[in-house]
Amino acid sequence: MAESTDSERKPTPSAPAAAAQAQPDASFYNWSSFFSILSGQASQEDKQKYFLSRDLANEESDIKRVEKQRDWLFQNSPVIRFLRDEINKLGGDINPINVRCRRCTTAQGGGIDQDYGILICANHMRNQGHVEDTIAHEMVHAYDYLRFKVDRWNLRHQACTEIRASTLSGECRFTREFFTRGQWRFTQQLQECVRRRATLSLMARPSVKDDVHAARIVNEVWDSCFNDTRPFDEIYR
Template sequence: MTFIDDYLTEEAKKDSIPEKSPPEGKQWGYDLYPERRKPDTTPNVSGLLDKKGYENIQKIKCERNVYKCIKQSPIIKLMMGALKSSGCPVDIRRHISCEECDPSVSGGFDPVLNQVVVCQNGAKKPAHVQGVLLHEMIHMFDYCRHDLNFRNLDHLACTEIRAANLAHCSFMSAWVQGDASLFNIKATHGDCVKSKALSSILATRNVSTEEAVDAIERVFPKCYRDLEPVGRRIRRNSDDMYKAYTEGFYYGYDSV
Protein backbone atom coordinates (compact mmCIF):
# COMPACT_ATOMS: atom_id res chain seq x y z
CA MET A 1 0.00 0.00 0.00
CA THR A 2 1.36 3.40 -0.93
CA PHE A 3 0.45 6.94 -0.06
CA ILE A 4 1.64 10.46 -0.82
CA ASP A 5 1.56 13.32 1.66
CA ASP A 6 1.99 17.03 1.07
CA TYR A 7 2.51 18.00 4.70
CA LEU A 8 6.23 18.59 4.16
CA THR A 9 7.54 21.95 3.11
CA GLU A 10 9.32 22.10 -0.22
CA GLU A 11 12.65 22.46 1.59
CA ALA A 12 11.97 19.42 3.76
CA LYS A 13 11.06 17.37 0.71
CA LYS A 14 14.37 18.22 -0.90
CA ASP A 15 16.24 17.21 2.24
CA SER A 16 14.38 13.93 2.66
CA ILE A 17 14.76 12.40 -0.82
CA PRO A 18 16.23 14.85 -3.29
CA GLU A 19 16.56 12.56 -6.25
CA LYS A 20 12.91 11.56 -6.72
CA SER A 21 10.56 13.88 -4.83
CA PRO A 22 6.99 13.56 -6.12
CA PRO A 23 5.35 16.73 -7.42
CA GLU A 24 3.25 19.02 -5.29
CA GLY A 25 -0.36 17.99 -4.69
CA LYS A 26 -2.94 17.16 -2.11
CA GLN A 27 -2.58 14.28 0.28
CA TRP A 28 -3.48 11.00 -1.43
CA GLY A 29 -3.13 8.68 1.54
CA TYR A 30 -6.15 10.13 3.34
CA ASP A 31 -5.59 10.15 7.10
CA LEU A 32 -4.64 6.51 7.50
CA TYR A 33 -1.22 7.44 8.86
CA PRO A 34 -1.78 10.26 11.39
CA GLU A 35 1.80 10.26 12.68
CA ARG A 36 2.92 11.35 9.21
CA ARG A 37 1.18 14.66 9.91
CA LYS A 38 2.22 15.56 13.44
CA PRO A 39 5.54 16.24 15.17
CA ASP A 40 7.18 13.45 17.09
CA THR A 41 6.89 13.50 20.85
CA THR A 42 9.39 12.13 23.31
CA PRO A 43 8.10 9.42 25.66
CA ASN A 44 8.06 10.25 29.36
CA VAL A 45 7.49 8.25 32.52
CA SER A 46 4.16 9.87 33.35
CA GLY A 47 2.92 8.98 29.88
CA LEU A 48 3.26 5.26 30.51
CA LEU A 49 -0.16 5.22 32.16
CA ASP A 50 -2.09 6.93 29.38
CA LYS A 51 -2.87 6.16 25.73
CA LYS A 52 0.42 7.63 24.56
CA GLY A 53 2.28 5.36 26.96
CA TYR A 54 0.52 2.32 25.50
CA GLU A 55 1.45 3.48 22.01
CA ASN A 56 5.08 3.78 23.11
CA ILE A 57 5.03 0.18 24.35
CA GLN A 58 3.48 -0.92 21.04
CA LYS A 59 6.21 0.95 19.18
CA ILE A 60 8.98 -0.81 21.11
CA LYS A 61 7.43 -4.22 20.41
CA CYS A 62 7.01 -3.35 16.75
CA GLU A 63 10.63 -2.24 16.42
CA ARG A 64 11.79 -5.48 18.02
CA ASN A 65 9.75 -7.47 15.51
CA VAL A 66 11.17 -5.42 12.63
CA TYR A 67 14.71 -6.02 13.86
CA LYS A 68 14.01 -9.74 14.26
CA CYS A 69 12.68 -9.99 10.70
CA ILE A 70 15.66 -8.14 9.25
CA LYS A 71 18.10 -10.40 11.07
CA GLN A 72 16.30 -13.73 10.70
CA SER A 73 13.79 -13.69 7.83
CA PRO A 74 15.34 -14.97 4.57
CA ILE A 75 12.82 -13.13 2.39
CA ILE A 76 13.41 -9.79 4.14
CA LYS A 77 17.17 -10.33 3.97
CA LEU A 78 16.74 -10.94 0.24
CA MET A 79 14.84 -7.67 -0.15
CA MET A 80 17.48 -5.79 1.83
CA GLY A 81 20.20 -7.22 -0.41
CA ALA A 82 18.27 -6.49 -3.60
CA LEU A 83 17.69 -2.88 -2.55
CA LYS A 84 21.36 -2.47 -1.64
CA SER A 85 22.51 -3.93 -4.97
CA SER A 86 20.11 -1.59 -6.77
CA GLY A 87 21.69 1.47 -5.18
CA CYS A 88 19.10 1.96 -2.45
CA PRO A 89 20.55 0.50 0.77
CA VAL A 90 18.12 0.40 3.68
CA ASP A 91 19.04 1.99 7.00
CA ILE A 92 16.43 0.61 9.38
CA ARG A 93 16.67 3.72 11.58
CA ARG A 94 15.95 5.96 8.60
CA HIS A 95 13.83 3.94 6.18
CA ILE A 96 11.53 1.89 8.43
CA SER A 97 9.14 3.48 10.92
CA CYS A 98 6.74 1.89 13.40
CA GLU A 99 3.70 4.12 13.83
CA GLU A 100 0.10 4.25 14.99
CA CYS A 101 -2.18 3.93 11.96
CA ASP A 102 -5.82 3.75 11.06
CA PRO A 103 -7.10 0.26 12.01
CA SER A 104 -7.94 -0.46 8.36
CA VAL A 105 -4.27 -0.69 7.33
CA SER A 106 -1.21 -2.64 8.49
CA GLY A 107 1.50 -0.73 6.69
CA GLY A 108 2.40 1.64 3.90
CA PHE A 109 5.16 3.10 1.77
CA ASP A 110 5.79 6.84 1.81
CA PRO A 111 7.69 7.82 -1.38
CA VAL A 112 8.17 11.39 -0.16
CA LEU A 113 10.33 10.22 2.74
CA ASN A 114 11.28 6.91 1.11
CA GLN A 115 10.05 5.10 4.22
CA VAL A 116 8.26 1.87 4.96
CA VAL A 117 5.61 2.31 7.65
CA VAL A 118 4.75 -0.66 9.87
CA CYS A 119 1.51 -0.08 11.77
CA GLN A 120 2.34 -0.93 15.36
CA ASN A 121 -1.33 -1.20 16.33
CA GLY A 122 -2.13 -3.54 13.45
CA ALA A 123 0.93 -5.70 12.78
CA LYS A 124 1.69 -7.15 16.20
CA LYS A 125 3.17 -10.57 15.43
CA PRO A 126 6.52 -11.26 13.72
CA ALA A 127 4.84 -13.13 10.85
CA HIS A 128 2.51 -10.19 10.21
CA VAL A 129 5.39 -7.71 10.39
CA GLN A 130 7.32 -9.86 7.91
CA GLY A 131 4.38 -9.72 5.48
CA VAL A 132 4.11 -5.95 5.83
CA LEU A 133 7.85 -5.46 5.31
CA LEU A 134 7.87 -7.68 2.23
CA HIS A 135 4.87 -5.94 0.68
CA GLU A 136 6.16 -2.43 1.29
CA MET A 137 9.76 -3.26 0.35
CA ILE A 138 8.49 -4.40 -3.04
CA HIS A 139 7.06 -0.89 -3.47
CA MET A 140 10.39 0.53 -2.31
CA PHE A 141 12.24 -1.72 -4.78
CA ASP A 142 9.99 -0.65 -7.66
CA TYR A 143 10.47 3.00 -6.71
CA CYS A 144 14.23 2.50 -6.60
CA ARG A 145 14.60 0.59 -9.85
CA HIS A 146 12.04 2.30 -12.08
CA ASP A 147 10.77 5.76 -12.87
CA LEU A 148 7.69 5.05 -10.78
CA ASN A 149 5.06 7.75 -10.42
CA PHE A 150 2.58 6.87 -7.68
CA ARG A 151 0.17 9.50 -9.00
CA ASN A 152 -0.12 7.49 -12.22
CA LEU A 153 -2.87 4.94 -11.62
CA ASP A 154 -1.31 2.39 -13.99
CA HIS A 155 2.04 2.63 -12.17
CA LEU A 156 0.30 2.24 -8.83
CA ALA A 157 -1.72 -0.73 -10.06
CA CYS A 158 1.43 -2.43 -11.31
CA THR A 159 3.35 -2.17 -8.05
CA GLU A 160 0.28 -3.28 -6.06
CA ILE A 161 -0.10 -6.29 -8.36
CA ARG A 162 3.54 -7.20 -7.81
CA ALA A 163 3.28 -6.82 -4.04
CA ALA A 164 0.15 -8.96 -3.87
CA ASN A 165 1.67 -11.53 -6.22
CA LEU A 166 4.91 -11.93 -4.27
CA ALA A 167 3.79 -11.31 -0.70
CA HIS A 168 0.22 -12.45 -0.16
CA CYS A 169 -1.70 -14.74 -2.43
CA SER A 170 -1.06 -18.29 -1.36
CA PHE A 171 -3.89 -20.75 -2.07
CA MET A 172 -5.05 -20.64 1.56
CA SER A 173 -5.18 -16.84 1.68
CA ALA A 174 -7.12 -16.85 -1.59
CA TRP A 175 -9.53 -19.40 -0.11
CA VAL A 176 -10.14 -17.17 2.91
CA GLN A 177 -10.78 -14.18 0.62
CA GLY A 178 -13.26 -16.20 -1.42
CA ASP A 179 -11.14 -16.13 -4.58
CA ALA A 180 -10.18 -19.81 -4.49
CA SER A 181 -11.23 -22.65 -6.74
CA LEU A 182 -10.04 -26.23 -6.45
CA PHE A 183 -10.53 -26.67 -10.20
CA ASN A 184 -8.45 -23.79 -11.50
CA ILE A 185 -5.63 -22.91 -9.13
CA LYS A 186 -3.84 -20.69 -11.66
CA ALA A 187 -6.90 -18.51 -12.15
CA THR A 188 -7.44 -18.56 -8.39
CA HIS A 189 -4.06 -16.99 -7.74
CA GLY A 190 -4.56 -14.33 -10.39
CA ASP A 191 -7.98 -13.43 -9.00
CA CYS A 192 -6.52 -13.15 -5.50
CA VAL A 193 -3.79 -10.81 -6.76
CA LYS A 194 -6.35 -8.62 -8.52
CA SER A 195 -8.56 -8.53 -5.43
CA LYS A 196 -5.69 -7.58 -3.13
CA ALA A 197 -4.38 -4.93 -5.52
CA LEU A 198 -7.87 -3.46 -5.87
CA SER A 199 -8.38 -3.19 -2.12
CA SER A 200 -5.00 -1.49 -1.70
CA ILE A 201 -5.71 1.06 -4.42
CA LEU A 202 -9.18 1.90 -3.11
CA ALA A 203 -7.88 2.28 0.44
CA THR A 204 -5.42 5.01 -0.49
CA ARG A 205 -6.74 6.68 -3.64
CA ASN A 206 -9.89 8.64 -4.25
CA VAL A 207 -10.85 6.75 -7.41
CA SER A 208 -13.87 4.69 -8.36
CA THR A 209 -13.83 0.90 -8.35
CA GLU A 210 -14.29 0.96 -12.11
CA GLU A 211 -11.23 3.18 -12.61
CA ALA A 212 -9.12 0.96 -10.35
CA VAL A 213 -10.26 -2.26 -12.04
CA ASP A 214 -9.57 -0.81 -15.50
CA ALA A 215 -6.02 0.14 -14.45
CA ILE A 216 -5.39 -3.32 -12.99
CA GLU A 217 -6.61 -5.04 -16.15
CA ARG A 218 -4.48 -2.80 -18.39
CA VAL A 219 -1.20 -3.69 -16.69
CA PHE A 220 -1.95 -7.11 -15.21
CA PRO A 221 -0.32 -9.45 -17.79
CA LYS A 222 3.05 -7.70 -17.70
CA CYS A 223 3.17 -6.91 -13.98
CA TYR A 224 1.92 -10.35 -12.91
CA ARG A 225 4.81 -11.98 -14.78
CA ASP A 226 7.41 -9.73 -13.13
CA LEU A 227 8.74 -11.65 -10.11
CA GLU A 228 11.81 -9.52 -9.34
CA PRO A 229 13.60 -9.59 -6.98
CA VAL A 230 12.09 -12.69 -5.33
CA GLY A 231 12.11 -14.81 -8.47
CA ARG A 232 9.19 -17.00 -7.41
CA ARG A 233 5.78 -16.85 -5.81
CA ILE A 234 6.04 -17.72 -2.14
CA ARG A 235 3.80 -20.62 -1.12
CA ARG A 236 2.63 -20.94 2.45
CA ASN A 237 4.36 -23.59 4.59
CA SER A 238 7.05 -24.15 1.97
CA ASP A 239 10.78 -23.50 1.78
CA ASP A 240 10.31 -20.99 -1.06
CA MET A 241 11.63 -18.09 1.05
CA TYR A 242 14.87 -19.94 1.75
CA LYS A 243 15.26 -20.93 -1.89
CA ALA A 244 14.72 -17.35 -3.02
CA TYR A 245 17.30 -16.09 -0.55
CA THR A 246 19.95 -18.66 -1.49
CA GLU A 247 19.41 -17.97 -5.20
CA GLY A 248 19.73 -14.21 -4.78
CA PHE A 249 23.45 -14.10 -5.53
CA TYR A 250 22.81 -15.55 -9.01
CA TYR A 251 21.07 -12.26 -9.83
CA GLY A 252 23.73 -10.05 -8.27
CA TYR A 253 21.94 -9.32 -5.02
CA ASP A 254 24.14 -8.71 -2.00
CA SER A 255 23.92 -10.99 1.01
CA VAL A 256 22.98 -9.21 4.23
Protein backbone atom coordinates in the same frame (compact mmCIF):
# COMPACT_ATOMS: atom_id res chain seq x y z
CA MET B 1 -7.40 -4.48 9.76
CA ALA B 2 -10.93 -6.02 8.92
CA GLU B 3 -7.71 -6.62 6.99
CA SER B 4 -5.60 -3.52 6.61
CA THR B 5 -5.05 -2.25 3.13
CA ASP B 6 -1.55 -1.37 2.15
CA SER B 7 -1.04 1.71 -0.04
CA GLU B 8 1.47 4.05 -1.56
CA ARG B 9 0.42 7.04 0.49
CA LYS B 10 2.84 9.26 2.31
CA PRO B 11 3.08 7.94 5.88
CA THR B 12 1.12 10.02 8.35
CA PRO B 13 1.89 10.77 12.00
CA SER B 14 0.60 8.33 14.57
CA ALA B 15 -2.53 10.46 15.08
CA PRO B 16 -3.74 13.80 13.81
CA ALA B 17 -3.63 16.69 16.28
CA ALA B 18 -7.40 16.75 16.56
CA ALA B 19 -7.57 13.08 17.47
CA ALA B 20 -4.80 13.51 20.01
CA GLN B 21 -6.68 16.32 21.72
CA ALA B 22 -10.04 14.53 21.76
CA GLN B 23 -9.19 11.59 23.99
CA PRO B 24 -11.87 8.86 23.81
CA ASP B 25 -13.71 7.69 26.87
CA ALA B 26 -11.60 4.90 28.35
CA SER B 27 -14.78 3.17 29.52
CA PHE B 28 -15.32 1.93 25.96
CA TYR B 29 -12.24 -0.30 26.25
CA ASN B 30 -13.77 -3.02 28.42
CA TRP B 31 -15.18 -6.53 28.23
CA SER B 32 -18.75 -5.27 27.85
CA SER B 33 -17.89 -3.32 24.71
CA PHE B 34 -15.80 -6.21 23.40
CA PHE B 35 -18.65 -8.70 23.69
CA SER B 36 -21.10 -6.19 22.21
CA ILE B 37 -18.87 -6.02 19.14
CA LEU B 38 -18.57 -9.83 18.97
CA SER B 39 -22.35 -10.25 19.19
CA GLY B 40 -22.99 -7.59 16.57
CA GLN B 41 -24.87 -5.30 18.97
CA ALA B 42 -22.39 -2.40 18.99
CA SER B 43 -22.99 0.61 16.76
CA GLN B 44 -20.34 1.71 14.28
CA GLU B 45 -19.58 4.72 16.47
CA ASP B 46 -19.10 2.53 19.54
CA LYS B 47 -16.81 0.21 17.57
CA GLN B 48 -14.66 3.15 16.53
CA LYS B 49 -14.46 4.41 20.10
CA TYR B 50 -13.54 0.96 21.39
CA PHE B 51 -10.75 0.38 18.89
CA LEU B 52 -9.35 3.88 19.31
CA SER B 53 -9.35 3.47 23.10
CA ARG B 54 -7.65 0.08 22.75
CA ASP B 55 -5.00 1.45 20.37
CA LEU B 56 -4.24 4.38 22.66
CA ALA B 57 -4.00 2.14 25.72
CA ASN B 58 -1.67 -0.31 23.95
CA GLU B 59 0.30 2.17 21.82
CA GLU B 60 3.63 1.87 23.64
CA SER B 61 3.54 -1.92 23.96
CA ASP B 62 2.36 -2.38 20.33
CA ILE B 63 5.23 -0.27 19.02
CA LYS B 64 7.85 -2.04 21.15
CA ARG B 65 6.51 -5.46 20.09
CA VAL B 66 6.58 -4.64 16.37
CA GLU B 67 9.99 -2.95 16.59
CA LYS B 68 11.40 -6.13 18.16
CA GLN B 69 9.81 -8.24 15.41
CA ARG B 70 11.11 -5.84 12.73
CA ASP B 71 14.68 -6.07 14.06
CA TRP B 72 14.51 -9.88 14.17
CA LEU B 73 13.20 -10.06 10.60
CA PHE B 74 15.99 -7.89 9.21
CA GLN B 75 18.45 -10.33 10.77
CA ASN B 76 16.71 -13.62 10.01
CA SER B 77 13.98 -13.39 7.35
CA PRO B 78 15.18 -14.70 3.95
CA VAL B 79 12.74 -12.54 1.99
CA ILE B 80 13.55 -9.35 3.90
CA ARG B 81 17.32 -9.95 3.65
CA PHE B 82 17.07 -10.72 -0.08
CA LEU B 83 14.99 -7.64 -0.86
CA ARG B 84 17.33 -5.44 1.15
CA ASP B 85 20.30 -6.74 -0.85
CA GLU B 86 18.49 -6.12 -4.15
CA ILE B 87 17.52 -2.59 -3.09
CA ASN B 88 21.14 -1.93 -2.08
CA LYS B 89 22.28 -2.92 -5.59
CA LEU B 90 20.06 -0.14 -6.96
CA GLY B 91 21.56 2.46 -4.65
CA GLY B 92 18.89 2.45 -1.94
CA ASP B 93 18.72 1.05 1.54
CA ILE B 94 15.82 -0.15 3.64
CA ASN B 95 16.87 -0.92 7.20
CA PRO B 96 15.42 -0.92 10.72
CA ILE B 97 16.15 2.80 11.06
CA ASN B 98 13.90 3.86 8.18
CA VAL B 99 11.20 1.26 8.84
CA ARG B 100 9.24 3.11 11.49
CA CYS B 101 6.57 1.54 13.69
CA ARG B 102 3.76 3.85 14.75
CA ARG B 103 0.12 3.85 15.80
CA CYS B 104 -2.07 4.63 12.79
CA THR B 105 -5.58 6.08 12.72
CA THR B 106 -6.24 4.90 9.17
CA ALA B 107 -7.12 1.36 8.09
CA GLN B 108 -3.78 0.52 6.52
CA GLY B 109 -1.08 -1.96 7.43
CA GLY B 110 1.74 0.21 6.19
CA GLY B 111 2.90 2.72 3.63
CA ILE B 112 6.00 4.02 1.92
CA ASP B 113 7.39 7.40 1.00
CA GLN B 114 10.49 7.79 -1.14
CA ASP B 115 11.95 10.39 1.24
CA TYR B 116 10.60 9.23 4.61
CA GLY B 117 10.91 5.45 4.35
CA ILE B 118 8.46 2.73 5.40
CA LEU B 119 5.68 3.08 7.96
CA ILE B 120 4.37 -0.01 9.76
CA CYS B 121 1.08 0.46 11.61
CA ALA B 122 1.92 -1.30 14.86
CA ASN B 123 -1.67 -1.30 16.12
CA HIS B 124 -2.79 -3.29 13.06
CA MET B 125 -0.09 -5.99 13.17
CA ARG B 126 -1.44 -9.34 14.34
CA ASN B 127 1.83 -11.27 14.62
CA GLN B 128 5.38 -11.54 13.29
CA GLY B 129 4.22 -13.15 10.04
CA HIS B 130 1.95 -10.18 9.39
CA VAL B 131 4.84 -7.79 10.06
CA GLU B 132 7.05 -9.76 7.65
CA ASP B 133 4.43 -9.65 4.87
CA THR B 134 3.87 -5.93 5.38
CA ILE B 135 7.57 -5.02 5.31
CA ALA B 136 8.12 -7.24 2.26
CA HIS B 137 5.16 -5.59 0.50
CA GLU B 138 6.57 -2.13 1.04
CA MET B 139 10.08 -3.25 0.09
CA VAL B 140 8.80 -4.48 -3.28
CA HIS B 141 7.43 -0.97 -3.78
CA ALA B 142 10.83 0.47 -2.83
CA TYR B 143 12.52 -1.82 -5.36
CA ASP B 144 10.05 -0.78 -8.05
CA TYR B 145 10.58 2.93 -7.40
CA LEU B 146 14.32 2.48 -7.88
CA ARG B 147 14.32 -0.10 -10.68
CA PHE B 148 11.43 1.10 -12.85
CA LYS B 149 11.18 4.82 -11.99
CA VAL B 150 7.56 4.48 -10.90
CA ASP B 151 5.49 7.66 -11.19
CA ARG B 152 3.41 7.97 -8.02
CA TRP B 153 0.76 9.95 -9.94
CA ASN B 154 0.41 7.47 -12.82
CA LEU B 155 -2.39 5.07 -11.95
CA ARG B 156 -1.16 2.35 -14.31
CA HIS B 157 2.27 2.51 -12.64
CA GLN B 158 0.63 2.35 -9.21
CA ALA B 159 -1.59 -0.58 -10.20
CA CYS B 160 1.46 -2.46 -11.47
CA THR B 161 3.51 -2.02 -8.30
CA GLU B 162 0.49 -2.98 -6.15
CA ILE B 163 0.05 -6.18 -8.19
CA ARG B 164 3.73 -7.03 -7.82
CA ALA B 165 3.84 -6.23 -4.10
CA SER B 166 0.83 -8.43 -3.31
CA THR B 167 2.18 -11.24 -5.50
CA LEU B 168 5.76 -11.27 -4.21
CA SER B 169 5.40 -10.34 -0.53
CA GLY B 170 3.65 -13.56 0.48
CA GLU B 171 0.52 -11.82 1.75
CA CYS B 172 -1.59 -13.71 -0.81
CA ARG B 173 -0.24 -17.20 -0.22
CA PHE B 174 -2.92 -19.81 0.34
CA THR B 175 -2.47 -20.26 4.09
CA ARG B 176 -2.73 -16.51 4.73
CA GLU B 177 -5.93 -16.25 2.68
CA PHE B 178 -7.46 -19.42 4.12
CA PHE B 179 -6.79 -19.00 7.84
CA THR B 180 -6.72 -15.20 8.22
CA ARG B 181 -9.16 -13.80 5.69
CA GLY B 182 -11.62 -16.67 5.31
CA GLN B 183 -11.10 -16.96 1.55
CA TRP B 184 -11.93 -20.53 0.63
CA ARG B 185 -11.18 -20.69 -3.11
CA PHE B 186 -8.78 -23.42 -4.19
CA THR B 187 -8.52 -22.46 -7.87
CA GLN B 188 -7.02 -19.14 -8.93
CA GLN B 189 -6.69 -18.21 -5.23
CA LEU B 190 -3.45 -16.28 -5.67
CA GLN B 191 -4.74 -14.31 -8.66
CA GLU B 192 -8.04 -13.48 -6.96
CA CYS B 193 -6.25 -12.24 -3.83
CA VAL B 194 -3.79 -10.10 -5.78
CA ARG B 195 -6.57 -8.56 -7.89
CA ARG B 196 -8.66 -7.82 -4.80
CA ARG B 197 -5.85 -6.23 -2.82
CA ALA B 198 -4.45 -4.24 -5.75
CA THR B 199 -7.94 -2.91 -6.52
CA LEU B 200 -8.52 -1.91 -2.88
CA SER B 201 -5.17 -0.13 -2.70
CA LEU B 202 -5.88 1.74 -5.93
CA MET B 203 -9.30 2.83 -4.63
CA ALA B 204 -7.57 4.77 -1.84
CA ARG B 205 -6.23 7.26 -4.38
CA PRO B 206 -8.28 10.43 -4.85
CA SER B 207 -8.16 10.28 -8.66
CA VAL B 208 -9.78 6.82 -8.74
CA LYS B 209 -13.54 7.20 -9.14
CA ASP B 210 -14.78 3.88 -7.78
CA ASP B 211 -14.12 0.14 -7.61
CA VAL B 212 -15.03 -0.31 -11.29
CA HIS B 213 -12.47 2.30 -12.31
CA ALA B 214 -9.82 0.71 -10.07
CA ALA B 215 -10.52 -2.81 -11.37
CA ARG B 216 -10.29 -1.61 -14.98
CA ILE B 217 -6.82 -0.13 -14.40
CA VAL B 218 -5.65 -3.30 -12.64
CA ASN B 219 -6.89 -5.40 -15.57
CA GLU B 220 -5.11 -3.18 -18.10
CA VAL B 221 -1.68 -3.96 -16.64
CA TRP B 222 -2.40 -7.38 -15.18
CA ASP B 223 -0.61 -9.75 -17.57
CA SER B 224 2.72 -7.98 -17.68
CA CYS B 225 2.83 -7.05 -13.98
CA PHE B 226 1.60 -10.31 -12.44
CA ASN B 227 4.12 -12.30 -14.47
CA ASP B 228 7.04 -9.99 -13.66
CA THR B 229 8.67 -11.55 -10.60
CA ARG B 230 11.85 -9.42 -10.50
CA PRO B 231 13.99 -9.41 -8.41
CA PHE B 232 12.95 -13.04 -7.72
CA ASP B 233 13.36 -15.82 -10.28
CA GLU B 234 9.80 -16.92 -9.52
CA ILE B 235 7.06 -16.22 -7.00
CA TYR B 236 8.95 -16.85 -3.79
CA ARG B 237 6.17 -17.44 -1.26
